[in-house]
Amino acid sequence: EMLRADLCIVGAGISGVACAVTAARLGRQVILIDSAPWVGGQAVGVPIGTIAGLYSAAPPEGSVILSPLFAEEILAQLQERAAAWQMYSRRARTVIVVYDEGELERILEHLLQDAGVTTILGATAFHASREGDRLTAVSLATRFGTLRVEAPYFVDASGDAALTWLAGAACRVAQCPIYGTQIAVLEGVRLSPNDDITAIARRAEDLLRTQAARYGLTRRDSRVFLLPQRQLAVLNATHHPTPLDPVAFWRSVWPARQEAEHAARLLQSEYPEVFGEARLRRLGHPGIRQTRTIVGRYSLTAEDIRHGKRFPDAIARVAWPIELHDTATDYRWEPFSDGHSYTIPFRALQSAELDNVLAIGRCIDADPIALSSARVMGPCIAMGVAAAHAVHLVLQSQASLDRLDMRKLQERLRRNLFDRPQDEQEPSQNVPLKLES
Ligand SMILES: Cc1cc2nc3c(=O)[nH]c(=O)nc-3n(C[C@H](O)[C@H](O)[C@H](O)COP(=O)(O)OP(=O)(O)OC[C@H]3O[C@@H](n4cnc5c(N)ncnc54)[C@H](O)[C@@H]3O)c2cc1C
Structure with missing residues (x-):
């Protein structure tokens, strides 16, 4: 079977869904594909536990949303369903949002359906056809047979630069190991919204550190996220290598899944007041942080982000700390000072070799520290x-991505690139703000 669209996006993680819904709302025909049988990628399937990197680095009362476009819709819908818990993280010096991944999945599905995106799940891209500098089609394997999608533009939202790699274009793989995590989700955790959630999470993290050896855990520096409305806990307590080889990948994951069970048992035994009756709801899909990226027209560097670089072709602002998981036992954590942010240049999304392909999410061109x-x-x-806006603009003007009118793009992204005047700022806490110590 053959399908055609204005835009084909490989990867229905949070970046692919944001792109698909935005492009479809702009009137474009969009095909979104994913090898997993769910939408939301790691945000739903791992699940990763918190929405990070949305807010500015500032004291609690001053932390404002940096990238409201599309994100504020997701936040509003999560809050409507009482499925989000907003916190100020003193470690990260910014606001994070703990969420229920089941609700997020439903929200993303509705947004895709309402926007009219053709979403095909359980479809793995295994071949990319190319004519010179242009990608022309992607071939997909599904349980019902193969499928070919043709489009003038493609977005690689695969997390592993899978589409770019299949097209034979240059990619980068980090030279140091960067660990993934097997998350465990516990339900039936004894929590109420009036509890000191921060103190409970800290105590759980202390126990995971001090008792790790007794329970056979390799990682020492674990994180625990609590969702009191749902009596859920997300344990981010393991580290496993994530090689780009199917056999080696799963060999490294199986022991991590056992360790995730041990982490759950540790809390059930050592912290019975809160976790004594908790049950392991699920071990999610193994979480992959950083593997392969595109070679773009610019590679974002650690120096760029530490110096708060403002690029002329900026398309996003970020204030999230450096969080590099490059050792088995813990990770490098480097928060930015209050008021610090940096920008991501459009060129880091542009494939150096393919004129009609953009990368988004975990596989843009950046060195391992910047990407973290x-x-x-x-x-x-x-x-x-x-x-999505870039593709819409080039389709409108029949220009190429290289000749994209950056001024027009940035005008559309204005709310993500510039602070609104103070008196127009909405407070970040649409739900009660809980302070993390
Ligand atoms: C353990 C862990 C904890 C994390 N914690 C946080 C956190 O607390 N807060 C936070 O904001 N971020 C966190 N992150 C980062 C998180 O991964 C990203 O924020 C985000 O989820 C990545 O989105 P994405 O759309 O780029 O990629 P992904 O969510 O990885 O989506 C990529 C999609 O592409 C699909 N795909 C890949 N190859 C193919 C192919 N060949 N054919 C078809 N489909 C394909 C995959 O199935 C996948 O669904 C964490 C990551 C990990 C691993």
Whole structure:
């Protein structure tokens, strides 16, 4: 079977969904495909636990949303369903949003359906056809047979630069190991919204550190996110390598899944007042942080982000810390000072070799340190929105991505690129703000 669209997006993670819905609302025919049988990618399937990177680095009362486009719709819908818990993280010096992944999945599905996106799940891209500098079609394997999608523009939202790699275009793989995580979700955790959630999370993290060896855990520096309205806990307590080889990948994941079960048992035994009756709801899909990226027209660097670089072709702003998981036992954490942010240039999304392909999300061109900050959900959503507008503009003007009118693109992304005057700012806390110590 053969399908045609204005835009084909490979990867229905948060960046791919943001791109698909935005492009479809602009009147474009969009095909969104994913090898997984759910939408939301890691945000739903792992699940990753919190929406990070949406807000500015500032004291609690001053932290404002940096990238409202599309993200504020998701936040509003999560809040309507009482499925989000907003916190100020003193470690990150910004606001994060803990969410229920089941509700997020439903919200994303509705947004895609309402926008008229043709979404095909369980479809793995296995071949990309190319004519010179242009990608012309992508071939997909599904349980019902193969499918070919032709389009003038493609977006690689696969997290692993899978589309770019299939097209034979240059990619980068980090030279140091960057670990993924097998998350465990516990339900029936004894929590109420009046509890000191921060103190409970801290105590759980302390126990995971001090008792790790007794329970066979490799990682020491674990994170626990609590969703009191749902009596849920998300345990981010393991590290496993994520090689780009199917056999080696799963060999490294199986022991991590066992460790995730041990982490749950540790809390059930060592912290019975809160976790004694908790049950392991699920071990999610193994979480992959950073693997392969495109070679773009610019590679974002650690220096750029530490210096708060403002690019002339900026399409997103980020204030999330450097969070590099490059050791088995813990990770590098480098928060930015209050008021600091940096921008992502459009060129980091543009394939160096393919004229009609943009990358978004975890596989833009960035060095491992820069990517460890830029890959979180806030910037992923902002990149998806930017790519959709860029494709819409070039289809309108029949220009190429290289000749895109950056002024027009930035005008459309104005709310993500510039602060609104103070008196027009909405407070970040649409739900009660809980302070994390
Ligand atoms: C353990 C862990 C914890 C994290 N914690 C946080 C956190 O607390 N807050 C935060 O904001 N971020 C966190 N992150 C980062 C998070 O991964 C990103 O924010 C975001 O989810 C990435 O979105 P994405 O759309 O770029 O990619 P993904 O969500 O990875 O989506 C890519 C999609 O592409 C699909 N795909 C890949 N190859 C193919 C192919 N060949 N054919 C078809 N489909 C394909 C995949 O199935 C997948 O669904 C965490 C990541 C991990 C791994």
